[in-house]
Amino acid sequence: MDPLLLIPGPSPVVPRVTGALARPTVSHASAELAADLLSALDNLKKTVFTAGGEPVLFAGSGTLAMEAALLNVTGKHDRVLVVSQGYFGDRMARIAEAFGFACDVLAGPWGSAVRPGELRAALDSRRYEVVAVTHVDTGTGAAAPLREYAEVLKDRGSIWIVDGVCATGGIEERMDDWGIDVILTAAQKCFGAPPGLAVDVFSPRAAAKRRSLPSIPAYYTDLLNWRDGMRDPRKYFSTHAVNEIRAFAEAVRIAVEEGLPERFLRHERTARAVRAGLAVLGLEVFTEREFLAPTLSVVRYPDGVDDAAFRAKYLDAGYAVAGGLAETAGRVFRMGHMGNLTRDQALDAIGTMGEVLKSMGRPVDPAEAVAAAAAAFKE
Structure with missing residues (x-):
């Protein structure tokens, strides 16, 4: 039997999604794919609470989504502020620098996050045309206080990019209400689809910023090249990742069917339960309690x-x-x-982890850890 994926992406893929992936490959210009793509885009907009956002699905990874976000809203004379919570925030800065953009980094200590007051001070110190924030850093397990950042960024005029690779679809991100201009993610994380799609959602303001730029250092990821094809999938720009899109459409449908408030609450409840079990096994989380993400745990x-x-x-x-x-x-x-990830899968994972630690000489009680996790699921 294949191992259960408890890595921070790809996450487990359920049979409904693998079934969609296994459907026959159809033409990228077919009515069948058009229906799946439009369904995926419509449900994706629901998951980030936007009415007017423009989603684009690229064939690629989360790193491509990061690059696409930056390139479509950053002019050659713009200055970028990257708000980094760790490893992948630093990657965003490297992408900006690779394309020659002026870039400053506001970084929190690993395992922590930049506090809203620190962000306010940075924005007061100079003008930034673009602000890029990692919502959850997959390297450190730290979740940024995004709602508080929204208050700080309000009326600043900066284009605001949110890297939601380890958050979107598992943690609330209200694009319209919070004034987010670009949300980016990847199919294989909180949506539970197979890897292969880079996902960007551009606000009307972000799309207007792209139109205002004479050119950008991109072709495949240029929003202007994709807009017609995302509105009418029969209009050709580049071949769609047909089977990946069909699987992603099913994965996003599952998220919407569950109910987004219920889905976010389930992620929080599962995180509490897993950490309750880890604590009984004598394992401490690396991340500061204030900034713990509900989507993964980094464990010492x-x-x-x-x-x-x-x-x-x-x-x-x-x-x-x-x-x-x-x-x-x-x-x-x-x-x-x-x-x-289901409750039973999480409990079995904790119990098995206890057995492994016990086999390595640790004085732990796997059954007690499972009981603690099960109790936390009821809270």
């Missing part, structure tokens, strides 16, 4: 537990978790609990 190893050995044993037992990135490598593991 206790003394004497080797990273590679633990993850190999856990994989042999049927569960995949990811190692730490950069400065946290070897010190933590990263455990995703996003998308369509």
Whole structure:
């Protein structure tokens, strides 16, 4: 049996989605694909609470979505402020610098997040045409206080990009109400679709900014090249990722059918339950409590537990978790609990983790950990 993916993406893919992926490949200009694409785009807009946003699905990863967001709203003389909560915020800055944009980074310590007052001070210090924020950093498990950032950014005039790769579809992001100009994500995270689609949603203001730019250093990811084809999928610009779009359409449909408030609450409840079980196993989270994301946990190893050995044993037992990135490598593991992960899957994962730790000489009680997690699910 294949291991259950508890890495921070791809997340587990449910049979309804794999069934959609396995449907016959049709023409990228067919009525069948047009129906699936329009359904995906309509439901995607619902998940980020926008009436007038323009979604685009590119064949690619979350990094491509980051690049597309920046390139479509940043002029060559604009200055970008990247609000970084860790590894992937720093990547956004590297993308900006790679294209020659003037870029400053406002960074929180790893495991923490930039506080709203710090953002306000940075914006008071100079003018930024573009502000890019990582909602949840997959490397550190830190979630930015996005609603508070919205108040700080209100009436500033900056184009606001939100990297929702590990958040969109699992945590509330109200594009219209909060004044977000671009939300970007990837299919394989909170939506629980297979990897392969980079997802960007552009507000009317962001689209107007793109139209105001004489040119951008992109062709495939240029919003202007995709607008007609996203409104009428029979209009050709580039071949759509047919099967991935059909799977994504089903995944986003599942999210909307669940009910978005219920889906967000389920992510929060699952996170509490997983962390309750981890605590009984003697495992501490790396991230500050104030900024814990409901979509993943970054977990410190206790003394004497080797990273590679633990993850190999856990994989042999049927569960995949990811190692730490950069400065946290070897010190933590990263455990995703996003998308369509069920209560029973989470409880089984905690129990099996306890058995693995016990086999490595840790004095733990797996049954007690499962009981703590189960109790937290009822809160």
